Amino acid sequence: MSSEYPLEIFDxxxxxxxxxxxxxxxxxxxxxxxxxxxxxxxxxYKDQAANFYNLQVRPDDTWVVTYPRSGTTWTQEMVxxxxxxxxxxxxxxxxxxxxxxxxxxxxxxHDEIKSELLKxxxxxxxxxxxxxxxxxxxxxxxxxxxxxxxxxxxxxxxxLPPNLLDVGCKVVYVARNPKDVAVSFYHLNRLIRTQxxxxxxxxxxxxxxxxxxxxxxxxSHVTEGWDHRHNPSVLFLFYEEMNKNLPATINKVAKFxxxxxxxxxxxxxxxxxxxxxxxxxxxxxNFDLHRQIGLLNEGEEEFIRKGKNGSWKDxxxxxxxxxxxxxxxxxxxxxxxxxx
Ligand code: A3P
Numbered sequence: 001m002s003s004e005y006p007l008e009i010f011d012x013x014x015x016x017x018x019x020x021x022x023x024x025x026x027x028x029x030x031x032x033x034x035x036x037x038x039x040x041x042x043x044x045y046k047d048q049a050a051n052f053y054n055l056q057v058r059p060d061d062t063w064v065v066t067y068p069r070s071g072t073t074w075t076q077e078m079v080x081x082x083x084x085x086x087x088x089x090x091x092x093x094x095x096x097x098x099x100x101x102x103x104x105x106x107x108x109x110h111d112e113i114k115s116e117l118l119k120x121x122x123x124x125x126x127x128x129x130x131x132x133x134x135x136x137x138x139x140x141x142x143x144x145x146x147x148x149x150x151x152x153x154x155x156x157x158x159x160l161p162p163n164l165l166d167v168g169c170k171v172v173y174v175a176r177n178p179k180d181v182a183v184s185f186y187h188l189n190r191l192i193r194t195q196x197x198x199x200x201x202x203x204x205x206x207x208x209x210x211x212x213x214x215x216x217x218x219x220s221h222v223t224e225g226w227d228h229r230h231n232p233s234v235l236f237l238f239y240e241e242m243n244k245n246l247p248a249t250i251n252k253v254a255k256f257x258x259x260x261x262x263x264x265x266x267x268x269x270x271x272x273x274x275x276x277x278x279x280x281x282x283x284x285x286n287f288d289l290h291r292q293i294g295l296l297n298e299g300e301e302e303f304i305r306k307g308k309n310g311s312w313k314d315x316x317x318x319x320x321x322x323x324x325x326x327x328x329x330x331x332x333x334x335x336x337x338x339x340x
Contacts, residue, residue: 005050007035007159011043012212020212023203024189025196028112031212037220039159040211044107049159051139052104057161059168060148062257064100067221068154068214069184070176071239073304076100077285078250078274079172080150082259086266088273096285101145103138103153108194108214117193120294127293134295154215157224165233170257173225176239177339178218179312179324182208184305186315189213191300192290201315209327219331226337240309240340246271276307 009032011017017030029043045052064079066072073096080100081091091099114135121127142149153160164171186204189197195214197204204213211217229236235256242249247267254260262270272278280286280302287303290296296303305311316324332338 005053007049009034009046009049011046016212020207023197023199023207024213025198026108026110026113026192026194027196028110031214035158037156037158037217038211039156039220040214040216042107042110042214044110045104048107048137048139051137052155053159053161055103055139055142055161057164057167057169058147058149061151061169062148063151063153063164063169063171064174065153065155065157065160065171065225066174067176067181067218069181069188070174071242072152072154072174073285074242074274074279074307075172075174075237076150076152077279078253078270079257081270081273082250082254082262083148083150083257085259086262086270088269091273092282092284094284095289097133097289100150100152101138101141103142103151104155106135106137109135110194113194117294130289130293134290156215156221157228165228165231169233170235171228171233172235172237172253172256173228174237174239174242175222175225175337175339177309177312178208178328179316179321180239180309181218182324183312183315185213187301187305188303191296191303193295193297196297202317202320205316205320205324209324219334223335223337226335238340243307243309244340246274276304279307280304 012031012033020031021027027042032041032043032046033039034041034045034049062079062083064072064076076096077091081087084090114131117131118128121131142151182205186197186201189195189204207213208218215221225236228234235253237249250262250267250270251260254262283289287296
């Protein structure tokens with residue numbers, strides 16, 4: 001603990017670490033837990049925590065903060081387009097990962113994974129550049145980025161710069177119900193090489209429920225977001241509501257970003273651009289470039305997957321679903337957050 005960084009960081013128990021490394025093959029060293037909430041992150045975080053925590057925020061920063069698989073990519077694109085006068089041409093031309101960097105992704109690019117990717121892409125300067133890009137700590141990228149900056153993170157508020165909500169930044173927080181998050185994250189954990197999950201869904205749920213997977217604990221994360229919902233710097237959204245009524249969400253976001261109101265034609269063009277059928281075929285957002293450098297495992301579901309409310313039904317057995325519902329009930333006792 002220091003004035004630079006207030007939380008303690010612990011290596012997890014060695015026996016558990018060995019089990020996790022066996023199931024999550026993207027990490028090669030191990031995992032840590034941070035502070036009283038026991039935020040779960042790769043070991044690399046231990047060396048870089050203070051740099052993330054002390055990023056110099058700027059008043060004109062716009063952040064999208066979510067638990068993974070809560071509709072982050074979708075929200076980022078909506079936010080970016082609304083803030084940039086619906087500049088579809090630039091949005092299609094420049095990959096979202098460049099317009100809207102992912103703050104802590106490099107924590108998940110273990111040095112060994114980076115070497116493997118460099119080897120895989122040897123001789124192709126464009127692809128090698130992308131490998132270097134995803135391995136660069138977000139605080140370095142953001143320090144060099146011109147304002148206004150757009151920033152994606154799955155870090156919870158308590159690991160973000162403590163003045164984030166005091167300087168005028170705009171922060172959009174999106175929450176999604178935990179059963180859909182778990183199923184979606186399970187598929188991503190299998191898809192993306194930096195997680196490299198090898199097990200089945202019941203085992204994955206076990207890790208999820210016990211807060212033993214990256215960015216956990218889910219409940220601390222969403223309740224921190226929820227508890228900030230009245231802060232004028234924060235707009236709190238539910239994935240479920242976006243999915244049910246996208247035009248209403250677009251209007252809410254435009255108002256929050258002080259870019260509204262949009263006229264009917266603008267709203268409907270944005271709804272069309274963000275429609276999952278178009279979204280999954282849009283190489284600027286569908287992680288196509290990441291597939292090309294070998295970051296995505298073949299034979300798994302796509303990064304932009306089903307995009308529906310209630311996909312949890314595809315993976316949960318009735319018994320597992322009952323167990324999950326009990327876990328949800330127990331956790332809802334500590335908050336007035338309710339999913340739509
Ligand atoms: P599913 O796996 O349930 O389909 P994130 O961007 O935070 O990783 O979230 C990914 C989830 O958002 C995935 O959920 C993905 O399919 C969904 N998603 C992505 N783009 C979407 C869109 N345009 N419309 C609806 N859902 C979308």
